[in-house]
Amino acid sequence: MRTILVIVSRRYTDHVPWTAHALDVLDDAGYRSGGARRAVVELLGRQNCCLSAQEIFDRLRGARRPVGIASVYRTLDTLADLRLVKRIDAGDGIARYEPSPPDGDHHHHLVCRDCGKVEAFSDPRLERAIDRVADGLGYAVEEHEVVLTGACSDCL
């Protein structure tokens, strides 16, 4: 019994370390565990890239775990306060959210001006350039986001 639980837990955290981490942080911050918030956190933990509130709402409904749209927004707000998610703005007036990755594992976004598709990319040299400039500004820079806009290969 105990062994199985440990194995499950390990596999779980291997695949979605962020989910477990986020639930821990929420717990430590005194939040109770309700179904809606947990569903949102678990869905976010499975993503490679960002989702809008409406997409989260739709996917949970599709997965037969419907939650109120307000709970989605409330959860995202809470997670953002705890710095567990990062808000991405692709320039279309829709906020998107994705799990904040552990340090050094950032990625950024590429938005197709034509079809609106959002993709991720990452580049260590870009990260270094940002870290360097961030140090010289007199701000305590906590986050950064780079959005590149242009025509994707399909829309060229």
Place this chain on the structure above:
Amino acid sequence: MRTILVIVSRRYTDHVPWTAHALDVLDDAGYRSGGARRAVVELLGRQNCCLSAQEIFDRLRGARRPVGIASVYRTLDTLADLRLVKRIDAGDGIARYEPSPPDGDHHHHLVCRDCGKVEAFSDPRLERAIDRVADGLGYAVEEHEVVLTGACSDCL
């Protein structure tokens, strides 16, 4: 008479070359010259950094050149289509706009998480890092934006 006009025009374009350029582009694109759009363009040309639609509306009203908020939005939309302005998203759900500077003269933004202040910064090395990564992505990257978020010196 004529001399004075020339001098005024020169000083004007020295201070706000973007304004004259933008008005030219609008004219070439077949837009007629109306008062509201011109007022918005001239205000934008005087800015160092980005303004929201509401700020533009308020400032024009304060300058006794009131325009409808719809005209502000329409003008910004037109200018964005012509790539004369760049839309900035500081992460607070409010779109801000600033004149698109000539190539090589980009700047980026620093947002205080606490007081919401938006400031500009620029760094040639960062630009180079972005240009390099943009070349390897299979997109025709046309624009980019970097937003750094953290606590400003006043809010530390």
Place this chain on the structure above:
DNA sequence: ATACGTGCAAAGTATTTGCAAACGG
């Protein structure tokens, strides 16, 4: 004269909030 520009008000989206009921500890 005619089509474009503008302002107002209404409509449309995305997001937030108030509140009563469900729920977890």
Place this chain on the structure above:
DNA sequence: CCGTTTGCAAATACTTTGCACGTAT
């Protein structure tokens, strides 16, 4: 039990659109 969480609906904030009127060409 008691306070948190949730879902619904109403409210809000930002932005867009419809339309009648004004204005530039």
